[in-house]
Amino acid sequence: MKIKSISLFVLFLSFLSCKKDKEYPKYVELKSGNGTYSLFIKDGTFEFLKTEFRSYDQIITASFTEGKYEVSGDELILKSNNGKKYIFNIGNESELIPVKMDSLQDLKGLFPIQILHHNKMPKEMGRLDSLGRKNALWLYFNEKGKIINQRLYKSGELIKDNYKSDIIIK
Structure with a gap:
């Protein structure tokens, strides 16, 4: 009986987490x-x-x-x-x-052209084309504002992940 009630409780919690x-x-x-x-x-x-x-x-x-x-x-x-x-x-x-x-x-x-972390530091930023697709260079930051990745896009398609550019953000 105890195992049955525990499994019902787990099932209920998983149902609630789906409605999040x-x-x-x-x-x-x-x-x-x-x-x-x-x-x-x-x-x-x-x-x-x-x-x-x-x-x-x-x-x-x-x-x-x-x-x-x-x-x-x-x-x-x-x-x-x-x-x-x-x-x-x-x-x-x-x-x-x-x-x-x-x-x-x-x-x-x-x-989105700029998304910020909860501490208001940049999370990602970049440019869009006229159809709203990611275009050109997009920068991705950690919560301290340091660039952790750069991705190059063309018309919404990822061209190169971990792209290296000379952009410096201060």
Whole structure:
């Protein structure tokens, strides 16, 4: 009887661990593939920015909403201070795929360009192409801010892991 109750308890704990929310970076900067939208997540709050290209020499970036966020399962839910709600599915490599967008029809997805460790030191950073895929050199850091890996990407495909470049981060 004792073994049966222990095995039921272990089964129950494993079921609960399966229902756990997906890990999402506590501090992250994301951008849309065309650079129109930016999302900054920090300490349970968010700020959503929109960039408008008025002319070749005039660019306007303004915050259009901010508020609090939560992670529920595979979804990131943004609740703005003005009552709007934005829901994203969390994809591979912390990509956000829009599910429900109050007042945003042209947003296809948001992709991280900088993710920070919990101590706010950089974890990874790099550039994206116009489709939101990793492109060029991406740097990966330990929690003390030291580069631990460099990867070279082209159109989202990993070209070379442990790439050596002359970039120095101070």
